[in-house]
Amino acid sequence: MARNITPKEEDYSQWYLDVIKVAELADYAPVRGCMVIRPWGYAIWESIQSQLDARFKETGHVNAYFPLLIPASFLEKEAEHVEGFSPECAVVTHAGGEELEEPFVIRPTSETVIGYMYSRWVQSWRDLPVLINQWCNVMRWEKRPRLFLRTSEFLWQEGHTAHATKEEAIDETLKMLEVYRSFMEEVLALPVVTGEKSEGERFPGALNTYTCEAMMSDKRALQVGTSHFLGQNFSKAFDISFQNRDGNMDYAWTTSWGTSTRLIGAVIMTHSDDDGLVLPPRLAPVKAVLVPISTDERKLEDMLLPKARELANRLEAVLGPRSVIVDSQFHLRPGDRFFYHLQRGIPLRLELGEREWDRCALRAVRRDTAQKEEIPWDAVDSAVPRILEEMQRALYERALAFREANTYHAGSFDEFKELLEEKGGFIKAYFAGGVAEEKAIKEATTATVRCLPLNDNSKGRCFYTKKDGGRLAIFAKAY
RNA sequence: CGGGGCGUAGCGCAGUCUGGUUUAGCGCACCUGCUUUGGGAGCAGGGGGUCGAAGGUUCAAAUCCUUUCGCCCCGACCA
Numbered sequence: 001m002a003r004n005i006t007p008k009e010e011d012y013s014q015w016y017l018d019v020i021k022v023a024e025l026a027d028y029a030p031v032r033g034c035m036v037i038r039p040w041g042y043a044i045w046e047s048i049q050s051q052l053d054a055r056f057k058e059t060g061h062v063n064a065y066f067p068l069l070i071p072a073s074f075l076e077k078e079a080e081h082v083e084g085f086s087p088e089c090a091v092v093t094h095a096g097g098e099e100l101e102e103p104f105v106i107r108p109t110s111e112t113v114i115g116y117m118y119s120r121w122v123q124s125w126r127d128l129p130v131l132i133n134q135w136c137n138v139m140r141w142e143k144r145p146r147l148f149l150r151t152s153e154f155l156w157q158e159g160h161t162a163h164a165t166k167e168e169a170i171d172e173t174l175k176m177l178e179v180y181r182s183f184m185e186e187v188l189a190l191p192v193v194t195g196e197k198s199e200g201e202r203f204p205g206a207l208n209t210y211t212c213e214a215m216m217s218d219k220r221a222l223q224v225g226t227s228h229f230l231g232q233n234f235s236k237a238f239d240i241s242f243q244n245r246d247g248n249m250d251y252a253w254t255t256s257w258g259t260s261t262r263l264i265g266a267v268i269m270t271h272s273d274d275d276g277l278v279l280p281p282r283l284a285p286v287k288a289v290l291v292p293i294s295t296d297e298r299k300l301e302d303m304l305l306p307k308a309r310e311l312a313n314r315l316e317a318v319l320g321p322r323s324v325i326v327d328s329q330f331h332l333r334p335g336d337r338f339f340y341h342l343q344r345g346i347p348l349r350l351e352l353g354e355r356e357w358d359r360c361a362l363r364a365v366r367r368d369t370a371q372k373e374e375i376p377w378d379a380v381d382s383a384v385p386r387i388l389e390e391m392q393r394a395l396y397e398r399a400l401a402f403r404e405a406n407t408y409h410a411g412s413f414d415e416f417k418e419l420l421e422e423k424g425g426f427i428k429a430y431f432a433g434g435v436a437e438e439k440a441i442k443e444a445t446t447a448t449v450r451c452l453p454l455n456d457n458s459k460g461r462c463f464y465t466k467k468d469g470g471r472l473a474i475f476a477k478a479y
Numbered sequence: 480c481g482g483g484g485c486g487u488a489g490c491g492c493a494g495u496c497u498g499g500u501u502u503a504g505c506g507c508a509c510c511u512g513c514u515u516u517g518g519g520a521g522c523a524g525g526g527g528g529u530c531g532a533a534g535g536u537u538c539a540a541a542u543c544c545u546u547u548c549g550c551c552c553c554g555a556c557c558a
Contacts, residue, residue: 004490004507004519013552021490032549088557109558143480143556150557203558223558260558295516333516342518353517363517370518446554 005343007274012218017147019268022343023277026147033145033152037261040344043285044264045155049135051187051282052157052259055179061131061159066113068137069104074112077237081111084204088140090152106139111205111230111256114160115238122252125164125244129172133159148265149222149479156260162240162252166231169253173229176257177210180225188267189280189395190214191403192224193426193474195451200438203256207231212259213450213474215403216269219424221450221476224266225259270399271368277345278368280395281388287319288384289341290362291327293334293353300330308352311362311380318381319388342367347391348384350375366391368398407474413441413464416475420445424477430460430470437464441475450474 004022006014020026025041028034037045053063069092075082085108092104107113118130139153159176163169177194184190197209206228214224235241235251244250271278281287290312292304305328312324325346327337341349351363362380364373368391375383406425410416419427431449433441441464442448452471462470 011552017551028550030549084557138558140557142558144554154558156558226558258558262558291517293517333520335516335519337519338517339519351517355517365518 005274005276008217015274016265016269019272019277019343020147023345025264025268025277028147031152033142035147035151037155040285041264044267044279044283045261047283047285048187048263049157052179052183053133053135055183056133056157056159059131059175059179061133061161063134064132065134065136066107066110066117068107070107070110070113072103072105074116075105077112078205078233080233081205081237085109085140088142090139090141107136108138108140109256109258110134110136110138110158111160111234111254112238115234115240115254118160118162118235118252118254119239119241122162122240122242124242125250127242128162128164128252129168130162131159131172132161133157146265146479148268149262151261154261156258158256158258161255162235163254164242164244164250164252166253169231169255170229173208173210173227173255173257176255177212177225177227180212180227180257180259184212184214184224184263185396187280187282188263188270189282189392189399190224190263190266190270191396191400193451193453195453195474197226197451198431198438198449198473200435201449201451203228205230205233206256207233210454211451213476214266214270215399215406215426215476216266216479217272217402218269219406219476221426221474221478222262222266222269223450223478224263225257227257228255230254230256271395272345273368275339276343278395279345279347281347281392284345284347285323286325286346287323287388288315288348288350289325289327289346290350290352291334291337291341293351296354297330299354303357304352304354307357307377311350311352311377315380315384318385347388350380350384368395410463411461416463417445420447420475420477426450427475429463429473429475430458431464431473432462432467432470433465447475447477450476450478 005018008015023040024038026035026037029036072091075085089108090106093100122128135157137153137155141152142150145151161172163172181192181194184192192212192214194212197211203209208229210227211223212225214222216222232251232253234254240252241249242252268277290308292300292308294300294304308326312326315324329337345367347367349365356363360377362375364375364387366387408419408423408425408427410419410427410429416427416429438449452473456472458472459469461468
């Protein structure tokens with residue numbers, strides 16, 4: 001049992017911060033609300049980046065880079081957009097030792113500059129669709145920062161597409177939501193509910209926002225990815241117009257979609273335990289660590305270490321370059337070395353001591369369950385990937401079972417309040433209210449509409465307004 | 480931005496109320512040596528802080544006063 005981590009049960013927030021600290025994922029920066037992503041944390045982000053990026057490329061998108069600074073006037077061109085974002089914008093007023101004529105906003109998101117550029121690039125229906133993504137940082141001056149979940153500056157990816165027709169843009173919006181869902185479930189082992197955002201939770205300027213919502217291990221909800229159907233709002237504001245096949249002028253239909261370093265927070269809060277970080281194997285930058293153990297220094301150097309390196313090389317041929325490390329911190333005792341890797345969430349520890357040596361084997365210990373298994377040397381190539389995949393699946397199944405076990409249905413507001421107070425978690429209920437009702441529910445309970453799940457078109461009597469024809473909604477307390 | 484808590488060594492804290500008795504102390508971590516070594520070792524020796532910052536009161540301030548910065552928790556705002 002780790003002794004430098006506050007147990008989850010004792011103080012969840014502190015546990016979360018402790019895990020980040022002992023796993024060396026991030027640290028506080030000198031500027032309030034900003035964080036330094038340390039090498040191990042950044043390696044996780046790179047893993048997310050490369051795997052998501054591949055999926056974007058597979059769906060026809062290309063990467064580009066748009067500037068950090070946006071003319072302040074751009075934000076104002078879309079009414080809802082400026083209202084939504086101006087409170088959290090950082091503004092540059094001086095540069096080159098002089099006050100600027102027009103201040104620049106540090107991008108909180110890039111719909112506006114990208115809209116401006118698209119209007120110059122798009123003339124004809126033949127120029128569409130435009131399918132561009134960018135990996136970058138954005139800044140939103142948050143009142144209450146939390147490492148990874150809500151920092152003033154964060155890293156993300158924002159896809160921006162423009163299409164000739166409404167249908168195509170809607171298809172794109174849903175397609176990317178699906179890319180997120182599959183990535184989160186397959187790589188992050190993060191079960192998510194996909195759905196539509198309610199009116200009150202919609203992206204400022206969007207006609208419709210779709211979301212991936214996940215349940216953290218304290219039963220609170222976290223929005224881990226969003227995809228927006230922007231209609232023609234931005235194309236009208238920035239004049240992304242084109243001549244269609246019939247020769248008539250038309251405004252493009254645009255979408256945007258994003259996910260961020262918040263995903264790292266989601267992974268921590270979904271899988272980790274009181275011993276520290278737990279990483280799903282497909283996400284983990286390092287999937288296994290070989291730990292030679294002996295009291296005899298010569299055996300370590302002459303037999304165990306070379307063997308460990310040989311096995312690591314063989315494993316890397318199967319698992320990928322730099323995915324296996326050999327621990328040679330021989331100045332530490334085995335327990336210390338175990339804990340070091342345990343806290344950093346490396347999925348599999350492969351011990352090679354004299355006992356294993358004599359049997360031509362390794363002792364594998366799974367990070368999530370501490371389950372032990374002996375693997376003969378000549379079976380590592382098949383056994384290790386097998387165990388990793390078992391662990392990957394187990395993490396997903398466990399998280400899914402947790403979510404299912406903490407999802408309830410409420411038929412009335414009284415029942416809703418009771419469930420929320422006594423059980424927490426996700427509460428499904430038919431809802432027919434609007435922004436005003438959402439707000440009232442939030443004020444009374446602090447719970448919000450997380451989404452209106454897709455693939456459920458059932459209608460029912462609204463738990464709050466008692467009106468018929470309510471759509472199924474998921475409510476929860478959220479981060 | 481409102482309410483609450485807190486800034487003393489890398490981390491966690493004691494000392495602050497009742498200024499001087501501390502050349503500011505303890506645990507963990509760190510360094511050196513020896514013994515150890517399969518889920519966080521033991522002994523011995525050692526290094527490190529001027530008490531968040533600025534100003535003030537006083538013969539004397541970590542301790543009192545003022546201002547300021549930052550962090551954490553709870554709310555309103557959000558990926």
